[in-house]
Amino acid sequence: MPVSILRETTPLLEEDCFMVFVREKSNFDFPLHVHAEYELNFIEDAKGAQRIVGDSIEEIEDIELSLIANADLEHGWFIHNCTSPKIKEITIQFHADLLNSQILSKNQFISIKKLFEKAKYGVTFSKSTIKDIKSLLLDLPKEREGFYAVIKLFEILYKLSKSIDYRALSSRSFHNNLQDYDSRRINKIIQLLMENYRRDISLKEVGNLIGMTEVSVSRFLKQRTGRTFIDTLNDIRLGHASRMLVDTTHSIAEIALANGFNNLSNFNRIFLKKRGGTPSEFRNKFRDHKFYL
Structure with missing residues (x-):
């Protein structure tokens, strides 16, 4: 059911x-x-x-x-x-x-x-x-x-x-929507991360995209969004992972791998820090509050 x-x-x-x-x-x-x-x-x-x-x-x-x-x-x-x-x-x-x-x-x-x-x-x-x-x-x-x-x-x-x-x-990526940051360069960065979050993305690649050094990119993101490059990327990955936890029966390990987390323990640690609970707890809370057709 x-x-x-x-x-x-x-x-x-x-x-x-x-x-x-x-x-x-x-x-x-x-x-x-x-x-x-x-x-x-x-x-x-x-x-x-x-x-x-x-x-x-x-x-x-x-x-x-x-x-x-x-x-x-x-x-x-x-x-x-x-x-x-x-x-x-x-x-x-x-x-x-x-x-x-x-x-x-x-x-x-x-x-x-x-x-x-x-x-x-x-x-x-x-x-x-x-x-x-x-x-x-x-x-x-x-x-x-x-x-x-x-x-x-x-x-x-x-x-x-x-x-x-x-x-x-x-999370924005939970519904796969982009926020307009009123900044062309920020939107280009977010677009890149949203389209490639499953793979490794370096600051150098982001810098080449918008014509900035790695140090400048990191500072620019922090100033404009309040989040570091790693936090921004992890937030996007967690949004997609959360959607899979809600909508699929894939294992936690499969979901972690599918969303750019190559280490399960690292995925669990970041998820706990950002969501206040484990992936399993998150999945169960959602299921408890849905209804059955």
């Missing part, structure tokens, strides 16, 4: 801009799922619950806010180590074209455009950012006038987009 990801059909109508769901509950009972709509999810008093977004698996704190802007990015929240009897949740779902490309290209909306681009991989926000907009989130469901409710949603998205304290969750 195959294991699958649930493709949810939400109640959001084409005629509506967005919908807000306010819940109090003691459990999370929805499997891993995807849906066409963008989703902003606020959770309070659920410390110890587990968030899965793509290949990111983390325990959440007592206050949580994440944005998903990808119709194919699996996500879900699960009770895990949470013991709270009353979990508060506000879920906002809106159409991907609520702010179309023409609007997002305007100067006043550039920060929201960048937020949506990063949210293709899911993003989560810091406690301080959440506290800054919490009152807006709580007020939104109370707004009875549809026009002003949309304006409030835009205000929430704008304030979130101006925050410096949000981070991407899923």
Whole structure:
């Protein structure tokens, strides 16, 4: 019996801009799922619950806010180590074209455009950012006038987009998507790594591609992406390996070899460091939260 990801059909109508769901509950009972709509999810008093977004698996704190802007990015929240009897949740779902490309290209909306681009991989926000907009989130469901409710949603998205304290969750290579770094040379490097991650790639090869010395390439990557060359390459390899762990029955050794890790113990060590668990634990967690066809 195959294991699958649930493709949810939400109640959001084409005629509506967005919908807000306010819940109090003691459990999370929805499997891993995807849906066409963008989703902003606020959770309070659920410390110890587990968030899965793509290949990111983390325990959440007592206050949580994440944005998903990808119709194919699996996500879900699960009770895990949470013991709270009353979990508060506000879920906002809106159409991907609520702010179309023409609007997002305007100067006043550039920060929201960048937020949506990063949210293709899911993003989560810091406690301080959440506290800054919490009152807006709580007020939104109370707004009875549809026009002003949309304006409030835009205000929430704008304030979130101006925050410096949000981070991407899923690996880019887990969905085989490239991020635009607003740098031609960085994008050329990432393209090279994405297409050749299964083999050995040297800094010299990368340097020849963009006309830089090995030392300059390493410094350039670190400055522009915040990651070293090895971290960047390993992140791409781990994203593809994670996808194989989820979607195939290949052995861990086979998956390691297929994704450029020639040493199984090295693969296990890097996976544990980056994912907080072993490849086997990662595979089992995903399977636990899928459903059976």
